[in-house]
Amino acid sequence: MQKNINIIFLSTAFDIDSLNMLSSFNPKIYKIPSGEINNFQYLAP
Amino acid sequence: MNKDDITILHCNTAYPTPISDVNPKAMLTIKKEFNVSVGYSDHTLGIEIPIAAVALGAKVIEKAHYT
Numbered sequence: 001m002q003k004n005i006n007i008i009f010l011s012t013a014f015d016i017d018s019l020n021m022l023s024s025f026n027p028k029i030y031k032i033p034s035g036e037i038n039n040f041q042y043l044a045p
Numbered sequence: 046m047n048k049d050d051i052t053i054l055h056c057n058t059a060y061p062t063p064i065s066d067v068n069p070k071a072m073l074t075i076k077k078e079f080n081v082s083v084g085y086s087d088h089t090l091g092i093e094i095p096i097a098a099v100a101l102g103a104k105v106i107e108k109a110h111y112t
Contacts, residue, residue, distance in 0.1 A: 010105075010107075031107070
């Protein structure tokens, strides 16, 4: 018996290299760490 | 990007978080002030707080794990 659970995976990247790697998985959603909310280089892509 | 694409997560910065420091109603204040979806980034040791956060309307739960 199979059950479908509607949960989306997410992961947080803490630097731009990690963000690029994470992007390669085409996530449906990005989590931005609070320390990076003013980091335009991080947010721009 | 518009407001509908953003969810703000409430978090307590003590890791792991003692239960006495937890206030999921702060998540509701964020919701009211910014008029966005909210979630809860949980760093307590159990699962009761994320359950309470969902009951209060959290759309996203982040659960940190400590070994």
